[in-house]
Amino acid sequence: MRTFVAILGLLSAASVNAQVKLPKYAHEVLANGVTVDLLPRGEFPLVNIEVLVKGGNEAEPLEQAGISDLTVQMLREGTAKRSADDFSDQLDALGGSWRAASTAQAARISAQFLSKDFDQGFDLVADALLHPSFPDGQLTKLRSRMVDQVRSEKDQAQQAISRYSNAFYFGSGHPYGRIADEATLGSLDRAKVADFYAHNYTGANIIVIVAGRFDENAAKAAIARTFGAIPAGQPFQWAADPATPTASGNRLLLIDKPDATQTYFTISMPGINRTNPDRSALWLVNTLFGGRFTSLLNDALRVNSGLTYGASSNYQQDKLTGALRISTYTKTDTTVQAIDMVLDVTKKLRETGVTPEQLASARATVEGTYPTRSLETPGELAGQLGDIELFGLNRGEVDDLFSSLDAVTVEKADAVIRKYLQPDGLTFTVLGNASRIREQVKKYAPAMVEVAVSQPGFMIR
Amino acid sequence: MAALPGSGIAPAQELPITSTTLDNGMKVLVEEDHNIPSVALYFFFKVGSRNERPGATGLSHFFEHMMFNGAAKYGPKQFDQQMDRAGGSNNAYTSEDMTVYTDWFPSNSLELMMDMESDRIQHLAFDPKIIKSERGVVYSERRTSVDNSNRGLMQEQMQAAAYEAHPYHWPVVGWPSDIEAWTMDDLKQHFAMGYAPNNCVMVAVGDVKTDEVLRLAKKYMGPIPRHDPPPPVRTIEPKQTGERRAIVHKPAQLPLEMIAYHIPAAHDSSFPTIEVLRALLAQGQSSRLYRRLVDRDQLSIDANAFAQSNLDPGLFVISLQPRSGVETAQVEKAAFEEVEKLRSAPVSDAELQRAKNQLLADSFRQLQTIAGRANLIGRYEVLYGDYHKLSTRGEDIEAVTIADVQKAAAEYLNTDNRTVVTLVPEKKTGVSE
Numbered sequence: 001m002r003t004f005v006a007i008l009g010l011l012s013a014a015s016v017n018a019q020v021k022l023p024k025y026a027h028e029v030l031a032n033g034v035t036v037d038l039l040p041r042g043e044f045p046l047v048n049i050e051v052l053v054k055g056g057n058e059a060e061p062l063e064q065a066g067i068s069d070l071t072v073q074m075l076r077e078g079t080a081k082r083s084a085d086d087f088s089d090q091l092d093a094l095g096g097s098w099r100a101a102s103t104a105q106a107a108r109i110s111a112q113f114l115s116k117d118f119d120q121g122f123d124l125v126a127d128a129l130l131h132p133s134f135p136d137g138q139l140t141k142l143r144s145r146m147v148d149q150v151r152s153e154k155d156q157a158q159q160a161i162s163r164y165s166n167a168f169y170f171g172s173g174h175p176y177g178r179i180a181d182e183a184t185l186g187s188l189d190r191a192k193v194a195d196f197y198a199h200n201y202t203g204a205n206i207i208v209i210v211a212g213r214f215d216e217n218a219a220k221a222a223i224a225r226t227f228g229a230i231p232a233g234q235p236f237q238w239a240a241d242p243a244t245p246t247a248s249g250n251r252l253l254l255i256d257k258p259d260a261t262q263t264y265f266t267i268s269m270p271g272i273n274r275t276n277p278d279r280s281a282l283w284l285v286n287t288l289f290g291g292r293f294t295s296l297l298n299d300a301l302r303v304n305s306g307l308t309y310g311a312s313s314n315y316q317q318d319k320l321t322g323a324l325r326i327s328t329y330t331k332t333d334t335t336v337q338a339i340d341m342v343l344d345v346t347k348k349l350r351e352t353g354v355t356p357e358q359l360a361s362a363r364a365t366v367e368g369t370y371p372t373r374s375l376e377t378p379g380e381l382a383g384q385l386g387d388i389e390l391f392g393l394n395r396g397e398v399d400d401l402f403s404s405l406d407a408v409t410v411e412k413a414d415a416v417i418r419k420y421l422q423p424d425g426l427t428f429t430v431l432g433n434a435s436r437i438r439e440q441v442k443k444y445a446p447a448m449v450e451v452a453v454s455q456p457g458f459m460i461r
Numbered sequence: 462m463a464a465l466p467g468s469g470i471a472p473a474q475e476l477p478i479t480s481t482t483l484d485n486g487m488k489v490l491v492e493e494d495h496n497i498p499s500v501a502l503y504f505f506f507k508v509g510s511r512n513e514r515p516g517a518t519g520l521s522h523f524f525e526h527m528m529f530n531g532a533a534k535y536g537p538k539q540f541d542q543q544m545d546r547a548g549g550s551n552n553a554y555t556s557e558d559m560t561v562y563t564d565w566f567p568s569n570s571l572e573l574m575m576d577m578e579s580d581r582i583q584h585l586a587f588d589p590k591i592i593k594s595e596r597g598v599v600y601s602e603r604r605t606s607v608d609n610s611n612r613g614l615m616q617e618q619m620q621a622a623a624y625e626a627h628p629y630h631w632p633v634v635g636w637p638s639d640i641e642a643w644t645m646d647d648l649k650q651h652f653a654m655g656y657a658p659n660n661c662v663m664v665a666v667g668d669v670k671t672d673e674v675l676r677l678a679k680k681y682m683g684p685i686p687r688h689d690p691p692p693p694v695r696t697i698e699p700k701q702t703g704e705r706r707a708i709v710h711k712p713a714q715l716p717l718e719m720i721a722y723h724i725p726a727a728h729d730s731s732f733p734t735i736e737v738l739r740a741l742l743a744q745g746q747s748s749r750l751y752r753r754l755v756d757r758d759q760l761s762i763d764a765n766a767f768a769q770s771n772l773d774p775g776l777f778v779i780s781l782q783p784r785s786g787v788e789t790a791q792v793e794k795a796a797f798e799e800v801e802k803l804r805s806a807p808v809s810d811a812e813l814q815r816a817k818n819q820l821l822a823d824s825f826r827q828l829q830t831i832a833g834r835a836n837l838i839g840r841y842e843v844l845y846g847d848y849h850k851l852s853t854r855g856e857d858i859e860a861v862t863i864a865d866v867q868k869a870a871a872e873y874l875n876t877d878n879r880t881v882v883t884l885v886p887e888k889k890t891g892v893s894e
Contacts, residue, residue, distance in 0.1 A: 001525075001554045001602070043496070044829055076746075084756075088746035093815045095822025114822055141759055148762050148784050151714040155611050259712040262604045292550075294541045303538065306597025309605055331604060361545050368548015368567055372499055377829050454714070 020371040022384060022398040026216065032203030032232040036223050037385045039211040041378065045115040047212035048378040049125050052106040052386050054205040055236040058175045058319065059196075066180025067188055067196050068102035070143060072109065074193060075100060077138035080131040084138050087124065096121055104176060104318045105390050106207075107200070110379065115213045122219070126226040129206075132197065136190050147185050154453050157257065157431055161264045161327075163458040165429040168253040168449075169268040169323050172459045174242065176322065181457025202233020207389045212378030241273060241320045250426045252445035253460065256434035257453040263335040263432030264327075267342060269422045271315040271324035274391045280404040281416040282315065282324075287362040288354060289313050289346075289421070290326060300345050301328055307338050319391065323427075324420055332433055336440045339428075346421050353414035367402050374398075478838060478848060479671045483678060485687040486659025490838055490848060491674045492666045494831060500667035501835035502574055504562040504582075505843050507662075508655030510635075511557050511628040511773065512691040517643060519635015520651045522555040523599055527648070528562065529553075530591045533584035535577050537591060547573055557629055558772040559843055560655070565832060568668040572677055579681035582656055587645060596640060603634045612780070614709060615719050615882050622707040623721050623776055623880040627698040658682060660690040662842045666835040698723070698774060705880045713886035715762075718781040718789045720796060721880045724873050727770035727844040733857040734869040735777060739766045740816035741808060741866070742779065742799065747815065749799045750779065760784060760792045770844060776880075777873060789883040803870040807863045820858050 025039035053072070060067050076091070076098065077084040091098055094117045099110040109129065113121030153159045163179050170177025178184070208227055210219050272278055283291075290297040290313025301311035307330045316322025326346075330338040354362075374380050375398070388397055428444050430437070431453070442448060449460060481489045509521050531537035544551055549566030564574050607613040617632045624630035634640075663682065665674045701723055724735050743750045743766035750764035762782040769775030779800075783792045827833045842848040850857075 001552075044825065046825055046829065085747070085752070088752075089815070092745035092747040092819055093811070095818040095820075097822075097826070112826070114825065141756065144759070145755070145762055145784070148715065148782075151785055152762060152782055154714045157609055158605075257712075261608050262601070292545065294538065294545055299538075302598055304594070306594035307601070309598055309601040329605065330601065361542070364548045365545045365550070369550050369565070371497075372565060376497060376831075 019399065019402040020375060022375070022395050023381065025385065030203070030224065030228045032228060032230060033205075033235065034203045034223075034227045034230070035207040035389055036220070036227075037207070037209045037389065038216050038219055039209070039378075039381055039385065040214060040216050041211065041381065042213050045213055046378060047113055047115050047118055047121070047210065047214040048382050049111045049113070049122060050209040050211075050382045050386060051109045051125060051129050052207040052209070052390065053108075053201050054106055054207070054390065055200045056102045056106040056108075057104050057178070058239060059200055059236055060175065060178065062178070063184060064188060064192065064196075065178040065184040066146065067192060068107050069180065070139075070146060070185070070188055071193050071196050072100045072102050072107035073142060074134055074139055075109065075128040075132045077142060078133045078135040079127045080133055082127060084135070087128070090120070091124055094120055096124070106386070108386070110382070112212075112379065118214050118218065119222070122222050126222070129201065130226060130230060134190055134193055134197070139190050139193060143185055143188055146180065147182050150181050150185070150457070157260065157264050157329075160453065160458075161255070161266060161429060161431045164253060164255055164431065165266045165268055165325065165427075166323075167458040168251070168429055168460060169427045172461070174320075175239070176316075176318070176320065177459070179458040181459065183457060199233070200236065203227070203230050204232050204235040206230075207386065209382045209385050209389075211382040211385070238319055248425060250424060250428060250445040252428040252430065252441060252448035254434055254438060254441060254448055254450040255429070255431040255453050256450060257431055258433055258435070260332070260432045262329050262331045263338075263430060263437060264329040265335070265339060265428065265430045267326040267339075268323040268427040268429070269420065269425065271322045271420060272317070273319060273321045274317045274387070275393070278416055278419070279317070280401075281408045281412050282420060283366055284359060284362040284405060284408055285354070285413050285416050285420075286313055286315060286324075287366055288358055289349060292365055296345050296349060297326065297328070297342065300341055301330070301338060305341070307334050307341070311342070332436050335430075335432065335437045339441070339444065347423060349417055350421055350423065353417060354410060356410055359408070359410055359413055363405050363408075366405060370401065476834070476838070476852060480848070481675055481678075483658065483683055485683060485685055486657070487678070487682050487685070488662045488842065489675065489678050489682075490662065490664045490842060491669065491671045492834060492838065493669060493671055494666060494834075495668050497831065498568050498668045499831065500566055500568050500571060500665060500669055501831040502564045502566070502571075502578075503664040503835040503839050504578060505662040505664070505839040506560045506655055507558070507660050507843055508560055508691055509556050509558045510631060510633045511694050512655065513628060513631070513651075515631070516639060517647045517651070518631040518639045519599070519633070520643060520647060521560050521655065522633050522635065523595070523640075523643065523648070524651060524655070525553045525555045525560050525562075526595050526599055527592070528581050528585065530595060531586045531588065532581040533586070534580045536586070537588070540577055540581065543573060543577060549574070555633055557633060561836075561839065563832070563836070571669060571673070575677045575681040579685065582658070582661075582682075583685045585652060585656075587648060589645065592645070592648065596643070599634070600637070600640055603637065603640065607632065607634065611709075611711060611713055611717055611884055614711070615717055615884055618707040618709055619719050619721050619776070619778070619880060619882045622705045622882065623701070623723065624698055627696050627773060628694060629698070629771070629773065629775070653688070654691050657688045657690050658685045659687045662839050664835045664839040664842075666838065667831040694773065701878050701880075703877050707880070707882045709882065709884045710887050711884060713884060715785055716783045716787075716789050716886055717884035718783060718792050718796075719882045720779040720781075720793065721776040721882075722873050722875075722878050723774055724768060724777045726772060726774050728846070731865075731869055732768075732770065734861045734865045735768050735873070736820055737813070737816050737858065737861045737866060738803065738869055738874070739768045739777065740819050741803065741812065742766045744816065744819050749802070750781075750796060753799050754781065754792065754795050758795055760787050760795055772844060789885070793881060793883075800870070800874045804867065804874060807867055810863070813861070813863055813866065817858050817861065821855055824854055
């Protein structure tokens with residue numbers, strides 16, 4: 001494969017700069033606070049039903065990391081009228097797909113059915129969301145399986161380093177730094193899950209999105225009959241964004257994986273939240289810096305030097321200020337060479353800024369590929385609507401995107417580079433064969449912390 | 462566009478595809494879809510690791526990388542930079558059977574894409590300095606996807622053990638020593654062998670006019686001279702006559718288990734039945750392996766099965782991640798019992814229909830995007846020699862009977878035809894020396 005980046009769905013504007021629009025959709029808030037978005041579209045006989053429950057990982061009590069994920073995954077493991085087996089038999093008989101996961105801001109069910117099966121598919125979704133019975137036996141099984149999944153992630157370096165990076169960068173006092181592990185999952189039981197469900201899965205916190213080919217009136221009626229009939233409850237209170245930590249020297253976490261033949265590392269620094277006014281400019285800057293194949297990072301570390309298969313940067317877009325993160329890997333012997341090169345590329349970009357040609361190219365890439373990555377399938381459209389509802393945005397987020405990108409000047413881009421691509425106060429996370437790199441990586445942060453990959457969990461306690 | 466028939470859920474009744482063969486033998490398949498103003502342009506070269514030889518394994522995949530490193534008109538980095546400026550993006554993949562280049566772009570960039578593709582197909586550059594650098598990239602890819610990936614390593618061991626004679630024995634990415642040893646001559650010979658226009662299928666799906674695609678194809682692809690395609694792969698894997706095992710010792714938190722059975726090539730008439738078998742065993746939480754191993758007995762974190770659809774006979778692979786404290790022997794015993802049940806007793810009507818419905822719904826999902834359709838149309842053309850097979854997929858799946866399932870299970874999922882690979886964790890704990 002050329003790159004691991006899977007680009008599955010694509011659609012593009014006729015001209016690179018022709019603004020694409022979010023298709024028309026119906027938005028309604030029911031009396032009990034349930035938000036409903038209906039977006040009928042497409043010749044394809046598929047319908048996506050998505051339910052978001054506000055809160056997600058941010059709603060988890062301090063010592064209960066993983067409870068939002070456990071709760072949302074438990075929804076199909078038994079309901080008032082279906083056993084777990086009945087549920088699976090019926091879902092699979094429809095050829096339906098079902099994804100359940102908790103993200104930073106929301107627990108999320110994404111289901112897809114053939115359009116002709118809308119009624120049965122919707123009944124499964126509503127039953128799972130509104131009448132879960134959380135059978136003790138199924139809960140015990142799922143919880144212990146999730147513990148083993150945490151262990152299994154340790155065997156997959158790229159997944160593991162992402163977890164370690166979040167845990168170390170944010171710390172266990174921050175919702176994004178609390179990573180589920182043996183200890184937090186082990187403390188969860190049926191009573192806690194039922195309690196979490198009762199507090200969070202209420203009308204005021206639920207968003208129902210239907211996109212694809214379906215009958216709008218039938219969907220509206222079905223939602224009113226089910227989701228419309230639950231108690232409003234209390235709206236989830238979002239936590240205030242903690243002040244961005246000020247730079248006070250570098251930090252480094254070294255994770256020892258003695259059998260690793262290459263070193264994986266990330267460098268994290270403060271980024272933005274989802275509604276930050278710099279988001280359009282940072283999108284363009286990150287595209288140039290580490291967001292595409294021809295980016296400065298990939299060009300230096302892969303194309304020009306052959307040090308790695310891929311070097312990239314990305315930034316979180318969540319409710320709270322997230323991290324901007326550089327990620328790559330290289331063979332053990334070239335660890336320092338690669339880290340130095342990343343720092344050098346970053347420094348040079350700070351010093352030189354971008355040219356008008358670079359900025360135009362980044363804009364063409366973002367505008368040309370944005371609709372194809374975000375608006376082609378019902379699932380992608382539902383994702384857009386989910387973002388709009390969760391973060392209090394509006395359809396301008398899509399409809400005015402290109403004009404906001406076009407408005408980014410070279411001066412603005414350079415200012416954003418200087419603001420976010422910091423030369424110090426960096427958080428390094430390095431995973432590899434510690435005996436061979438320990439002494440060398442000390443230079444980045446003399447007071448580094450070291451753990452063994454076999455040590456339970458990802459959080460540094 | 463696929464249509465939903467009045468009853469039933471058969472996908473892709475008839476995709477409106479135009480098929481043309483240029484004078485030099487390049488096949489051009491076009492499906493117009495004006496719902497979105499964008500194009501997926503895919504090139505399928507019928508050359509992969511099965512066309513390689515010992516000592517030069519991984520060349521097809523290396524070529525996939527080199528194709529982005531400069532040609533006559535568009536020099537190093539130009540392909541990607543031009544693509545960026547046009548608002549497009551690209552990727553590529555290599556398998557045992559083919560090397561595939563994938564471009565997605567706004568429809569007004571069609572001519573630029575044709576020009577750039579033609580340039581690299583015809584006039585690829587061979588710069589020793591770039592080759593040296595790209596060798597490092599490919600080695601890093603191998604380190605990531607095999608050497609530092611337990612599943613990747615297991616899969617490599619599985620192929621190597623299951624195939625003794627056929628080229629599916631060696632990995633697509635290549636053996637490490639071969640990656641280090643390729644010579645310039647090896648590279649040039651491989652390029653001359655694989656990149657003939659008569660060895661290529663081009664697929665354009667999206668906001669295009671068929672006439673315009675053909676005009677540009679004639680202009681840019683037409684002048685590429687026809688030459689001999691890769692010689693036929695003569696070796697047929699001898700019938701396996703007893704279980705084979707491979708064991709991987711590696712530090713790991715949890716063991717891994719892969720069980721592989723030889724199955725026929727994709728074009729074989731039994732392949733739809735094999736896909737049904739796969740769904741029965743491992744698709745969804747109602748599947749037999751999930752219900753037994755993951756849910757009831759709690760032996761495994763997950764239960765996956767995959768049927769390789771290849772030009773030559775491939776493998777049916779069951780992949781399991783045992784729970785902590787569970788021995789691989791326990792996991793495989795339970796898995797073998799579930800496989801045996803498919804051989805010894807017929808499945809119910811309801812269970813068979815469930816598996817079929819899952820497969821048919823999946824087909825729809827794959828056809829949702831222009832990229833998904835371009836990929837499927839090209840793969841079907843290469844694997845079956847005829848993209849029309851895509852249109853009959855629904856009927857082919859629906860036609861599978863209870864007896865077919867039991868017969869195929871008996872024929873293929875048997876002990877003598879089995880290769881078992883286990884990863885046994887070596888516990889290295891604590892901070893190293």
